[in-house]
Amino acid sequence: MSTLLDLTGLRKAYPGVIANDDVSFDIAPGEVHALLGENGAGKSTLVKMIYGLVKPDEGRMVLNGAPYAPTRPGDARALGVSMVFQHFSLFEALTVAENIALGLDEKISPSVLSPRITEVSRTYGLPLDPSRLIGDLSVGERQRVEIVRCLLQNPKLLIMDEPTSVLTPQEVEILFATLRKLSAEGVAILYISHKLEEIRALCDRATILRGGKVVATCTPRDETARSLAEMMIGTTLRSPGARDFRPGADILELRELSLSSASPFGTSLREITLALREGEVLGIAGVAGNGQEELLAALSGEARVQPEMITLDGVALGHMGPNRRRAAGLLAAPEERLGHAAAPDMSLTENTMLSARIRQKLDTSGVLKWTATRAFADAVIKAFDVRTPGNGSAAKSLSGGNLQKFVIGREVMQNPRVLVVNQPTWGVDAAAAASIREALRQLAAEGAAVIVISQDLDELMEMSDTLSILAGGRLSAPRPTGSLTIEEIGQRMGGQTAEEPAHVPA
Amino acid sequence: MFRLEARPQQSRAMMLATPVLAVIATMIGGAILFVLLGKDPVEAIRIIFIDPFFDPFSRSELLVKGAPLVLIAIGLSFGFRAGIWNIGAEGQFIMGAIAGSAVGLAFYGTAGLWLLPLMALAGMLGGAAYAMVPAILKVRFNANEILVSLMLVYVADQFLRAIVSGPLRNPQGFNFPESRLFHDSAVLPILFDGTRVHVGVLAALVAVIVAWFVMERHVIGYNVKLLGAAPRAAGFAGVKQKRLTVLCLAISGGLAGLAGMIEAAGPFGQLVPTLPQGYGFTAIIVAFLGRLNPFGILLAGLVMALTYIGGETAQFRLQLPAAAISTFQGMLLFFLLGFDLFVKYRVRWARKGVA
Numbered sequence: 001m002s003t004l005l006d007l008t009g010l011r012k013a014y015p016g017v018i019a020n021d022d023v024s025f026d027i028a029p030g031e032v033h034a035l036l037g038e039n040g041a042g043k044s045t046l047v048k049m050i051y052g053l054v055k056p057d058e059g060r061m062v063l064n065g066a067p068y069a070p071t072r073p074g075d076a077r078a079l080g081v082s083m084v085f086q087h088f089s090l091f092e093a094l095t096v097a098e099n100i101a102l103g104l105d106e107k108i109s110p111s112v113l114s115p116r117i118t119e120v121s122r123t124y125g126l127p128l129d130p131s132r133l134i135g136d137l138s139v140g141e142r143q144r145v146e147i148v149r150c151l152l153q154n155p156k157l158l159i160m161d162e163p164t165s166v167l168t169p170q171e172v173e174i175l176f177a178t179l180r181k182l183s184a185e186g187v188a189i190l191y192i193s194h195k196l197e198e199i200r201a202l203c204d205r206a207t208i209l210r211g212g213k214v215v216a217t218c219t220p221r222d223e224t225a226r227s228l229a230e231m232m233i234g235t236t237l238r239s240p241g242a243r244d245f246r247p248g249a250d251i252l253e254l255r256e257l258s259l260s261s262a263s264p265f266g267t268s269l270r271e272i273t274l275a276l277r278e279g280e281v282l283g284i285a286g287v288a289g290n291g292q293e294e295l296l297a298a299l300s301g302e303a304r305v306q307p308e309m310i311t312l313d314g315v316a317l318g319h320m321g322p323n324r325r326r327a328a329g330l331l332a333a334p335e336e337r338l339g340h341a342a343a344p345d346m347s348l349t350e351n352t353m354l355s356a357r358i359r360q361k362l363d364t365s366g367v368l369k370w371t372a373t374r375a376f377a378d379a380v381i382k383a384f385d386v387r388t389p390g391n392g393s394a395a396k397s398l399s400g401g402n403l404q405k406f407v408i409g410r411e412v413m414q415n416p417r418v419l420v421v422n423q424p425t426w427g428v429d430a431a432a433a434a435s436i437r438e439a440l441r442q443l444a445a446e447g448a449a450v451i452v453i454s455q456d457l458d459e460l461m462e463m464s465d466t467l468s469i470l471a472g473g474r475l476s477a478p479r480p481t482g483s484l485t486i487e488e489i490g491q492r493m494g495g496q497t498a499e500e501p502a503h504v505p506a
Numbered sequence: 507m508f509r510l511e512a513r514p515q516q517s518r519a520m521m522l523a524t525p526v527l528a529v530i531a532t533m534i535g536g537a538i539l540f541v542l543l544g545k546d547p548v549e550a551i552r553i554i555f556i557d558p559f560f561d562p563f564s565r566s567e568l569l570v571k572g573a574p575l576v577l578i579a580i581g582l583s584f585g586f587r588a589g590i591w592n593i594g595a596e597g598q599f600i601m602g603a604i605a606g607s608a609v610g611l612a613f614y615g616t617a618g619l620w621l622l623p624l625m626a627l628a629g630m631l632g633g634a635a636y637a638m639v640p641a642i643l644k645v646r647f648n649a650n651e652i653l654v655s656l657m658l659v660y661v662a663d664q665f666l667r668a669i670v671s672g673p674l675r676n677p678q679g680f681n682f683p684e685s686r687l688f689h690d691s692a693v694l695p696i697l698f699d700g701t702r703v704h705v706g707v708l709a710a711l712v713a714v715i716v717a718w719f720v721m722e723r724h725v726i727g728y729n730v731k732l733l734g735a736a737p738r739a740a741g742f743a744g745v746k747q748k749r750l751t752v753l754c755l756a757i758s759g760g761l762a763g764l765a766g767m768i769e770a771a772g773p774f775g776q777l778v779p780t781l782p783q784g785y786g787f788t789a790i791i792v793a794f795l796g797r798l799n800p801f802g803i804l805l806a807g808l809v810m811a812l813t814y815i816g817g818e819t820a821q822f823r824l825q826l827p828a829a830a831i832s833t834f835q836g837m838l839l840f841f842l843l844g845f846d847l848f849v850k851y852r853v854r855w856a857r858k859g860v861a
Contacts, residue, residue: 302741322744334742343736345516353728354743366725397514 003079003467004029004069004188005050005157010059012045018212019045023059025207027157027213030186031419032179034220037209038232038288043192045160046209047159051083052076064156066266074105076489078154084146084163092135099134100149113152120151140171145180158182159190164198169317176202196225196493210234226490229287233457245465245480248278251449252330252418257309259298268290269298272475274468276449281441282478283464284453292422292453293335299420299451300332301325312417326358330416333408335426335453337400342406344396348388350428351395352377352410359414374506376413383436384409401432412439419443422453437463455491469493510851520849525795525802528842529809535841536834538771540560545824552818553823554834564819566701568811570773573710574765576807579596580710580717581761583798585754587721589734594655594756595762596639596786597662598633604669604761605632607777610692610770611674611685621691625767633763634756636662641755645748648860651755659786662714665778674777687753694772707766713761718800730754762786789815793841810835 003026010023018433021041029032037043037426048054050061052070061068063079070076075085084465090099097110097117104113114130121128125178126144134142143163150158160179164172179189179202191203199206200220207230216231220345221336254274261268269291276282286292299310303321309318312330319329334340344353353373357363362373377391384405388398395403404424409417424440441463444450454460466478469492474490533555537547549688558564578595582673585592592598606629613621639658643649679686683787694704721727733740740747763787769776796803817831 002817300742301744321746322742326744332742336738339736339740340742343732343739345735346732350728350732353731354739357725358744363725368723368728370723394515 002028003062004031004064006062007050008047008060010046010056010058010061012036012049012054020049020056021212021216023209023212025058025217027188027190028219029156030183032183032189032191032203033207034203034206035190035209036196036199036206036228036232041232043214045212046499047161049080049191050157051159056165063367076103077153077155080154081159081211082150082153082155082157084143084144084161086145086161086163088142090134090142090145093133095133096128096137096145097130099125100130103149104152116138116152117148120148124151125149125174126178128147138268140174140490143171143292144273145196147175151182155187157188157190159192161192162192162194163191167501172198173227180248184389196228199228200225208232224490225493229493230492232287233290233455244278244433247280247465248447250275250277251310251313252276255309255311257298257305259294259305261291261294262297262303266294267432269294270473274475274478277451278447279465280443281444281450281452281464283460283467284470284475284483284494285457285460285467285489286453286470287453290453290471292470294473295420295470295475296332296334296453298342299330299353300334301330301364322355323358326355326414329359330420331355331411331416331418332420333411333422333424335422337403337407338396342395345394347383347392347394348398348406349374349377349391350384351406352380356414359416362480380406380413380430385415404428405432405436408436408439412443415447416443418449418451420451420453423456424452424454425456425459433459454468508853508855511849511854513850513852516849517852521797524842524845524849525797525829527638527805527845528795528838531837531841532834535837538822539830539833539837540826543745543826543830545826550820550824550826553820554813555682557819558812558815563701564815566698566703567815569707570702570704570811570813572807572811573704573707574769574785575707575763575789575792575810576710576804577713577805578758579770579785579792579796579803580713580800581758581792582789583717583721583796583800583803584705584730586590586793588730588754589737589749590644590754591652592637592640592655592758593652593790594637594657594659595758595789596782597655597659597761598636598759599746599766599769599786600662600666600782601636601661601766602629602633602760603766603777603781604666604674604765605629605763607688607770610676613692613695613776614686615689616632617689619689619691622771623693625692625771626666626764627699627762630760631763632758633766636763637759638752641752644755646752652859655838663782666781667780670779672778676776679822684778687776688771693775694768695793702773703770704772706765706772709764709768711804714804721800726750726753755774762789788835791835791842795842810838813838 006026008024010020012020023046035043036425041357045054049056050460052073054076055071060357063402068079088431097114100117101110101113106362117128117130121228126148128148129139129143134145163175171207184188193199203220206218207214208234215234220228240424257269257272259269267290298305299319305318307319311317312328317325317328338344343354352370353362360376362369380386381388381391386406387402387500398406408421408424424436428436437459440450452460452464461481464481467481467484468478469476469489471492537551540547540550547821554843556579558568561850582592584593606625609625609628636751640654641653643654644651667683670685674685676684676686686856688780694706695707697703697707729745729750731744733741733747770783774781788810792803792806795809796806813835814830817834821828
């Protein structure tokens with residue numbers, strides 16, 4: 001098989017993080033090649049290097065046998081490399097033809113372009129009217145505009161960044177038919193996604209990235225969703241052991257909790273139903289981007305839902321904001337430490353005020369009690385062994401692990417009825433991670449309920465009594481951690497449930 | 507070669523030092539400007555920065571000019587802390603002056619201690635109501651408050667000209683576009699005989715103390731700072747962002763309106779088209795020079811008042827153009843923002859090629 005694009009030893013480092021390290025793989029003409037990895041695995045940086053948006057620090061690329069070092073996307077397009085971004089850049093007030101004309105490197109008037117647009121869109125089964133305004137088009141149709149814009153330049157390699165995240169199942173089918181046709185004509189496609197079933201249905205080969213490195217190359221059709229998930233996450237899904245767990249009374253109930261995502265690229269929550277009991281640690285597994293952030297927002301009160309969708313001790317509080325939920329005993333710790341769970345430039349004392357004011361009564365009708373706040377901050381620092389010069393240090397001056405201990409400790413020490421944490425040990429060293437897990441278990445042992453949303457399956461296996469899987473905004477019914485087979489977890493993480501096979505065109 | 511390195515924590519020393527550095531740099535920059543204009547730089551700087559302290563009248567004028575600047579800047583500091591950029595304090599100042607004056611004129615000839623508080627209230631409401639235009643456009647339609655509030659300054663200015671030529675014109679004023687002189691009950695009492703220092707100076711001092719309390723000791727001030735520092739964290743903390751945006755604009759509009767009423771009922775004693783003298787814009791410099799801290803703003807307000815008074819003296823003593831004084835004031839903000847880099851970064855020397 002000949003080679004269209006050959007990448008050798010690509011490396012790109014940003015201050016504090018190595019986005020890509022020694023990445024090598026090749027793409028053949030007509031091949032549909034999947035680039036697979038979790039959020040932050042380095043997929044975006046890699047394709048930006050191929051498309052000329054980012055210059056690699058090291059390594060080389062060869063396109064059609066000639067050295068390839070694009071310094072800007074125009075160079076890449078001139079050599080036949082096109083890209084469809086996840087976020088479109090279209091002017092809503094202009095027509096399809098005008099938008100495409102603006103995006104081409106050569107200057108062609110929209111009226112000349114229109115018949116060509118119609119022709120290309122017909123040939124590839126992407127119905128599109130050149131005279132319509134972008135503002136009137138659906139998200140799927142806007143994506144077609146971007147694809148047609150690429151196809152008009154006769155690409156040899158088409159890069160697609162998570163194209164199906166914004167599409168309906170019907171639109172996905174149309175897109176896949178187009179991609180297969182292109183592939184049959186010899187156009188190579190680099191397909192970025194973390195939807196495993198899609199990749200199994202569409203792609204010839206897959207390169208899997210983790211932590212910026214290539215960890216595996218495989219033929220997706222020969223793999224299972226589970227084995228792909230394992231390669232992405234980097235741990236074998238061990239058969240979980242049973243644990244002794246005697247749940248108490250129901251505390252938190254979710255009834256058909258649905259929430260449309262605030263961002264067009266987020267995942268909407270669909271009819272999540274759940275009952276959480278005293279003493280229970282519920283683990284929620286799933287690949288990032290399947291509704292984790294939305295679920296946390298719906299539980300913390302940052303996003304409001306119908307009152308009866310969330311009840312705590314029998315009180316409906318879906319309509320309440322964060323502070324009223326805190327008063328009722330429902331606390332949360334978001335995934336993003338800096339900027340969400342804590343204000344980077346504020347001191348630890350001020351960050352204590354951020355979420356502890358209500359429950360710790362750190363104010364009297366609005367007048368803040370800073371002495372009491374400092375005392376509570378010191379208590380958190382001491383109990384959770386937060387390494388810092390003192391409560392006056394800015395949150396951003398702490399290391400990730402220490403700040404995480406502070407953020408989790410701040411909630412745990414407020415004696416919540418229910419605590420929801422997202423990625424509690426993300427980027428935290430092993431010792432700190434162990435102490436955070438221990439503190440969460442301890443909280444449950446004292447009669448609270450804990451929801452742990454995590455992508456670390458080992459962590460969930462170790463600490464949760466029951467396990468649910470969040471995929472495509474749906475949550476599977478919780479099952480005792482020991483009772484789920486590896487196959488079930490893997491399949492569901494890939495978006496498939498036993499009752500309802502994922503909608504993927506064959 | 508040198509390079510900039512992010513400090514792990516903002517430098518408190520630099521926070522305090524940069525306003526002083528900026529004033530010094532402005533003196534140097536101003537001196538160069540004056541040399542280019544063919545004036546004696548040492549004398550010019552002396553007239554602007556030093557002489558006002560040795561003249562009793564100039565000393566009292568510092569308070570007269572400083573009071574409105576401090577009042578407006580205190581109000582602006584709430585919005586600026588929260589990341590809400592009200593650039594239209596000048597317009598809110600004018601609307602406050604009109605509202606306060608209208609009340610004073612409506613009760614023309616009626617004596618009573620209640621009239622001035624009523625005028626002050628009207629001034630605050632007038633300024634706050636005018637600030638509601640950018641506030642509502644921002645929270646409803648996500649319109650940029652910088653543009654909206656700035657444009658409304660010119661609307662307010664035209665409105666003032668229209669109203670002193672129309673409804674509020676002095677009936678015995680030979681058709682000059684100005685109102686009657688306010689009667690005694692509608693004029694601010696003088697604190698020190700022989701000066702123009704009026705009770706509005708006390709209002710500015712009260713505003714400083716109340717603002718300090720709210721910023722440092724009250725949940726509203728905390729939420730304002732949190733919203734500016736980390737909007738997402740503010741959402742997590744339960745801050746109602748839209749409500750707070752409206753509140754910040756209401757505070758800044760209200761205090762600017764009060765300042766407008768104080769100018770009309772104080773030094774001017776009537777409503778005239780020349781009432782707005784750019785205090786609403788200069789107050790932006792005062793707010794930043796004072797580090798958005800109430801007591802810092804008090805000091806900064808006095809420094810800016812100094813450049814007004816000294817600048818005026820320099821204009822007639824050295825025939826400096828008025829624009830030179832505006833440039834001089836602008837330099838202050840420019841240098842301040844420049845030096846602010848060193849609050850978050852420090853300079854590190856590195857050998858060539860290493861950086």
